[in-house]
Amino acid sequence: MDMVFQEEFLNAYTFAFCEKRGFTKGQAWRWALSEMARTTGCNAIILPVCAWQDHAYSTNMDSEGEDVMSREDVRNVCAYARQLGLKVILKAMVNCRDGYWRAYIRFFDSPVPTEPSWAEWFAAWSRHVCLTAEMAQENGADLFCIGCEMVGTDHREQEWREVIRQVRSIYTGPITYNCDKYQEHLLTWWDAVDVMSSSGYYPIGEINENFGRIQAAAQRAGKPFLFMECGCPSRKNSQHRPNDWRYGEGTDMAAQRDWYEAFTLALLRHPFVRGAGWWDWPASRLYPEQAGPDHNGYCTYGKSANNILLRFAEKLAR
Numbered sequence: 001m002d003m004v005f006q007e008e009f010l011n012a013y014t015f016a017f018c019e020k021r022g023f024t025k026g027q028a029w030r031w032a033l034s035e036m037a038r039t040t041g042c043n044a045i046i047l048p049v050c051a052w053q054d055h056a057y058s059t060n061m062d063s064e065g066e067d068v069m070s071r072e073d074v075r076n077v078c079a080y081a082r083q084l085g086l087k088v089i090l091k092a093m094v095n096c097r098d099g100y101w102r103a104y105i106r107f108f109d110s111p112v113p114t115e116p117s118w119a120e121w122f123a124a125w126s127r128h129v130c131l132t133a134e135m136a137q138e139n140g141a142d143l144f145c146i147g148c149e150m151v152g153t154d155h156r157e158q159e160w161r162e163v164i165r166q167v168r169s170i171y172t173g174p175i176t177y178n179c180d181k182y183q184e185h186l187l188t189w190w191d192a193v194d195v196m197s198s199s200g201y202y203p204i205g206e207i208n209e210n211f212g213r214i215q216a217a218a219q220r221a222g223k224p225f226l227f228m229e230c231g232c233p234s235r236k237n238s239q240h241r242p243n244d245w246r247y248g249e250g251t252d253m254a255a256q257r258d259w260y261e262a263f264t265l266a267l268l269r270h271p272f273v274r275g276a277g278w279w280d281w282p283a284s285r286l287y288p289e290q291a292g293p294d295h296n297g298y299c300t301y302g303k304s305a306n307n308i309l310l311r312f313a314e315k316l317a318r
Contacts, residue, residue: 009316010143010226010275012044012089016077016283021066024076029283033077036281037084039289039306041313044087044142046228046277047077049135051094051128056104056152059120061094063128071135077283078139089277090136091145091178091228092129103180106152122159129163133171144171145228149180149199157189164192178228181243182210185217196223200230200276201243204262211270218272226275232259234303235296251296257304264312278309 013036016029023029036042051063062068078088094102107118129146136144146167147153153160160177167175176195179187184198196218202210218225232242234256241247242259267273279298287295292302300306 008043010044010087010089010277011042011313011316012046012087012275012277013040013042014091014229014277014280015045015047016069016073017048017280018050018067018095019069019073019283021068021070022073023069023284024073026284028286029077030080032281032283032286033080034084035286035289035301037086039301040278040309041317042086042278042309043313044089044275045077045081046089046091046145047074047081048091048093048148049074049128049132051092052097053094053105053124055096055098056100056102057107057116058096059116059124061121061124061128063131071138074135075139078141087142088139089143089145089228090132090139090141091148092132093148094125094128094150101149103149103151105150118156118159122156122163126163126166130166130170133167136173137171141171141173143195144173144175145197146175146177146193148178148228151180151183154179154183154187160189161192164189176226176228184214184225185220190221190223194223196221196225197228197275197277198225199243200227200263201232202263203241204239204259207262207266208269211266211273215270215272224274225272226277227273228277229279230263230276231279231298231300232256232263232305233296233298234300234305245297251294253293253303253305256300257308260300260305260308264308267312268315 051061053061111117174194176197179198181199232238234253235248236250236252237248239255239259289302
């Protein structure tokens with residue numbers, strides 16, 4: 001299958017994470033997306049369509065409520081991204097309303113009467129993934145991601161293979177699954193997707209060793225690899241725990257800058273990695289560029305890490 005990043009590195013930024021339904025009726029998102037393209041040099045966006053369930057053991061999933069971007073929102077973002085010359089990746093996600101991470105979604109492996117089951121949850125998840133796959137097909141997405149960091153579900157191989165079968169009947173492009181950090185060598189069904197991808201939130205001192213481990217896993221699977229997510233907040237000591245947005249006190253642009261410097265250098269040294277999806281760029285809630293030094297989240301806008309990204313894009317273009 002022809003991969004969008006076979007010749008060009010997929011230098012992407014996640015855009016509009018957890019935006020409300022109808023957010024594209026305003027204009028702020030257009031400015032935000034154009035600023036992302038202008039200041040980072042990225043050539044693609046990752047658009048996450050996030051469903052919601054109440055908690056990690058709920059089997060009811062809201063895929064079309066007011067907290068989930070609409071088909072029209074997806075269409076508007078994809079169209080404007082194309083105008084800006086950006087590739088588009090659609091990504092199906094789910095979050096828990098009680099704040100627990102989706103990696104904790106888990107049920108009894110042997111069904112128990114009256115208890116929530118894997119069958120019920122995968123039925124709800126399949127509906128959301130297939131709905132998002134329809135949007136990916138309608139908008140000509142360059143890549144479709146069928147899930148993100150769902151560690152507690154990863155061992156349910158047959159259910160995931162069935163999800164993939166359903167997606168392939170809808171979406172004709174390449175598909176990937178975004179496993180969590182440290183899980184790249186553990187997944188048993190990489191053969192069913194076209195691309196391996198993971199969340200690369202590795203501590204600054206462990207980046208190179210984990211790139212080596214991932215390269216070995218990708219070679220065993222015989223699949224191309226990219227980081228569907230990666231990044232670091234601008235908080236004190238965040239370069240040592242980039243996956244934890246609550247870690248560290250106070251704003252520290254240098255911590256974020258140092259991590260981005262180390263990670264982009266590792267990408268250039270390891271050409272087996274064919275893409276990186278930086279986390280994350282707000283749509284309707286992007287702060288002014290001059291306010292960047294006052295923000296300690298993941299977004300690099302107005303921070304020294306953004307200059308690292310721009311230089312990285314320039315190096316890729318040589």
